[in-house]
Amino acid sequence: MQGLIELRRNSRTIELIALTADKLDAQLKSLGAKARRWADAQGFKADSGSVLSLPGDDGSVRCVLAGIGRGDDIYALASLPQRLPAGDYRLAGDGVDLERIALGWALGSYQFSRYKKPRRAPAQLALDAGTLAALRPLVEAATRVRDLINTPTEDMGPAELCAAMRELGKGHGAKYREWVGDALLKNNFPTIHAVGRASHRPPRLAELSWGKKGPHVVIVGKGVCFDTGGLDLKPADGMRWMKKDMGGAAHAIALAGLVMQAKLNLRLTLLIPAVENAVSGNAFRPGEVIVTRSGISVEIDNTDAEGRLVLCDALTYAGELKPDLILDFATLTGAARIALGPDLPALFSNGENLARELLEACQHWQDPLWRMPLWRPYLTMLDSYVADMANSGASRHAGAVTAALYLERFVPDNVPWAHLDVYSWNDGDRPGKPRGGEAQGLRGYFEFLKRRYG
Structure with a gap:
């Protein structure tokens, strides 16, 4: 793991003493008068970082x-791996939650090095074997999300995204199958096919199944590997980072990996509709009407509202499996970012208890979400005069809400469901949050599943 190593007997390490602002005087006193005078002379106040x-x-x-x-x-301490001189450090300090601090250290050590050599190796934090083993799944899952999102579409198209999912499942004995290209039409996944048919890389729906007993949980992730906007073409600045539009799939894959690695007491199905929303002669057009897998007819108001189209067939299929819970992740709307900014994913749920449990679990891991309303009167914004509903509407009001309401139409009324509209991205470098792909809500969702099914 980047930034973390196992502490071994007689290994040469530099002691790193964690100090809190409220107990600084007593902590410095224990280090001796010389250390206290030095800290005072340097104006050290134990501020974070x-x-x-x-x-x-x-x-x-x-x-x-x-x-x-x-x-x-x-x-x-998330900035320290890139700030401290290279070396191995051993953390000490009274009352320190070593696991939490070390997780931040690991998140701050991340560097995406597939195409560019890192400018330097991060400083290493040496941990005992038990702490290292406890942290490894969370760190590897966050790294998986970041790596998948950071990889450009040329190397992370629908086939490559599904291959990553298949390889993950193989390591846990999961069953894998997929529907590719025209097989989507033959098996009644028309909206997934419509969105992806213009690309030279055929659209896919990938399914991973794991576990033989316990409640059935279905995780769905939006896998739009690149989004041009289709015929409703995005401007250049809106298209620039659309390699990240499969961020929902990256989250879903990583969460499934955590579930399988922890061997939670549940049956898991992972569904990834993987497409590239491209422009060509057979691209789907505004004004078309598509009869979805559920039988609901949808008028295409805007081809750039494609994420909800690929998800609606996957959610319908998820409901057919009669699960106990459906969770979906999607980089779905810019409206969610306008409302909440880049750091707060928008949570929508049809269940009060489910929403509360998710929020509490995410708060435990400093992995914040913000619940948004499924305000059903806004469904009128998706009215169509030729179809049962439209995929978007003329009003720009409440865009994240209407997108979630669209998805809810394809979820059975009696199935608890939560939808997370994630940004999956850091626009700049901050401690523990390097520029590029980011895992948001992942730690909290896994904590929620552990509490329910551990």
Whole structure:
């Protein structure tokens, strides 16, 4: 894992002492008068992310003081892997939640190196074997999401995305199947086919099945590997980062991996509709009417509202499996970002208890969501005069809400369902949140599933 290593007996490490702002005086006193005077002279206040090296008598580094503020911030030390000199560090400090702090360290160590050599190796945090083993699944899952999203579409098209899903399942004995190209039409997945048919890379629906007993959970992820907007073409700045439009699929795949690795007491189905929304002579057009798998006819108001089209057939199929729970992830709307910004995924759910449990689990892991309303009167914004409904409407009001309402039409009334509209991206570099693809809500969703089915 980037940034984390196992602490071994007699290994050479530099002590990294975590200090909180409210207990700083007592903590510095325990280090001796010389250390306290040095910290005072340097103005060290133990603010989150602050560091101070204490010199030894021979001029070497005796230890490093690291401020963690109030002590509850996962990202308190997340900047240190790229700031401290290369080396192996061992964390110490009273009352420190080592697992949380180390998770932030690992998230801050991430570098996407497939096409560019990292400018430097991150400083390493040495952990005991037990802590390292506990953190490994979460770190690897976050890395999987980031790597999948950061990979350009040329190397992460529908086939490659589904191959990553298949390889993950193979390691856990899961069953895999997929419908490709015209097989989608033959098996009644018309909206997935319509969105992806203009690309030279055929559209797909991939299914992974794991587990033989327990409640049945279906996870669905939007896998639009690139979104030009279709014939309703996006402008250049809107298209620039559309390699990330499969971020929902990346989250769904990573969450499924966590479930299988933890061997939770459930039966799992993972569904990924994987397409490229391209432009060519056979691209689907505004004004077309598509009869979806559910039998609901949909008028295409805008070809750039394609994510809900690929999801609606997948959600219908999910409902046919008669599951106990459906969770879907999608980089669905710019409206959610306008409402909540890049860091707060918008949560929609048809169940009060389900929404509350998800929010509580995400809060536990400092993995925030914000619940948005399924305000059903807004369904009129999706009215069509030629079909049962349209995929979008003339009004730009409540775009995230109407998108979620569209999806809800394809979920059985008696099945608990949660939809997460994620940005899946960091626009700039921040501690623990490097620029590029990002996992949002992943830790919290896994915590929720562990609490329910652990």
